[in-house]
Amino acid sequence: MRVAFAGTPEFALPALTALDAQHELVGVLTQPDRPSGRGRRLTPSAVKVAAAACQLPVMQPLTLRSEAALAELAAWRPDVLVVVAYGLLLPHEVLALPRLGCVNIHASLLPRWRGAAPIERAILAGDTETGVSIMQMDAGLDTGPLLQQRSIRIRADHTGGSLRTELAALGAAALLEALSGLEAGTLRARPQPQQGVTYASRIAKAEARIDWTRDAPSIERQVRAFNPRPVAETILDGEQLRIFAAHAAADGTSSSGANLLEHEGKRREPGSIIAIRAGSLLVQCGLGCLAVTEVQRPGRRPVSMRDFAHGLALAGGHLG
Numbered sequence: 001m002r003v004a005f006a007g008t009p010e011f012a013l014p015a016l017t018a019l020d021a022q023h024e025l026v027g028v029l030t031q032p033d034r035p036s037g038r039g040r041r042l043t044p045s046a047v048k049v050a051a052a053a054c055q056l057p058v059m060q061p062l063t064l065r066s067e068a069a070l071a072e073l074a075a076w077r078p079d080v081l082v083v084v085a086y087g088l089l090l091p092h093e094v095l096a097l098p099r100l101g102c103v104n105i106h107a108s109l110l111p112r113w114r115g116a117a118p119i120e121r122a123i124l125a126g127d128t129e130t131g132v133s134i135m136q137m138d139a140g141l142d143t144g145p146l147l148q149q150r151s152i153r154i155r156a157d158h159t160g161g162s163l164r165t166e167l168a169a170l171g172a173a174a175l176l177e178a179l180s181g182l183e184a185g186t187l188r189a190r191p192q193p194q195q196g197v198t199y200a201s202r203i204a205k206a207e208a209r210i211d212w213t214r215d216a217p218s219i220e221r222q223v224r225a226f227n228p229r230p231v232a233e234t235i236l237d238g239e240q241l242r243i244f245a246a247h248a249a250a251d252g253t254s255s256s257g258a259n260l261l262e263h264e265g266k267r268r269e270p271g272s273i274i275a276i277r278a279g280s281l282l283v284q285c286g287l288g289c290l291a292v293t294e295v296q297r298p299g300r301r302p303v304s305m306r307d308f309a310h311g312l313a314l315a316g317g318h319l320g
Helices: 011-024 046-053 066-076 119-124 158-186 217-226 305-309
Strands: 001-007 025-029 034-036 039-044 080-084 102-108 129-136 146-153 233-234 240-248 272-275 280-285 288-297
Touching: 001 011, 001 046, 011 025, 011 046, 011 080, 011 158, 011 280, 080 158, 119 129, 119 158, 119 217, 119 240, 129 158, 146 158, 217 233, 217 240, 217 288, 280 305, 288 305
Parallel strands: 001 025, 001 080, 080 102
Antiparallel strands: 034 039, 102 129, 129 146, 233 240, 240 288, 272 280, 280 288
């Protein structure tokens, strides 16, 4: 089958690789090179780098509404256009161009978490399950009929990054199965359920700042969801402190069972540093206690709390 591909970040690479192995990839659409790093040098997308290595034709239009972009895409004569985290809306002319339409991998069990940040939103909400949906695209925001779904359990150790990696591989496998069914005419799309619709809005940088008045489990999910980006953060001694790993301390107690949330008969203020125990910085939350285990100061690399706290008098201090 002649397949055109549209994608941009690393999440799209397993699907691109799988398609290149089993189908005729006729061309790749990806976002234009963007400034990146401290030097703000123009940097190609992960998909562009992979496509160049495979010697595939690459287009990087600013918009798919131009006559030139539409003409070049039509010249590829794709049977299907596969879209994975591309970053541009597809106009009606593009949706109608391939014989078998446009097929999308979305990183949630639709209709839950339509939108830009389904992986982070699922972790933040405390969902116990997520997955991938292979969808026939229409003009709406992730509203198209479903071809295939695969689910995965969200573990307590999943971060946004690790869950994204697993879903990318799961999506590539589900995509190949769906395309085989489409090509054979044995797979029929089914409308999404009307119940259970939620929206995963884009992550705002301000959401990374920790509010210590919240409960410890929700702050733990914030830390996990925002690793590796944008990374949860707080303030220590007037300086940003990024938190890469943390977990809610069970019942707010130490390993010996001693109550860590009370001090001289008074409840500590949220953000108070209670102690450093077993390589963890124990911080009072609005409800419960958070054990912080990996952090990063500005201009430094991430380090374990054991290394960070060496020689520092942190107990009795305050975060936020």
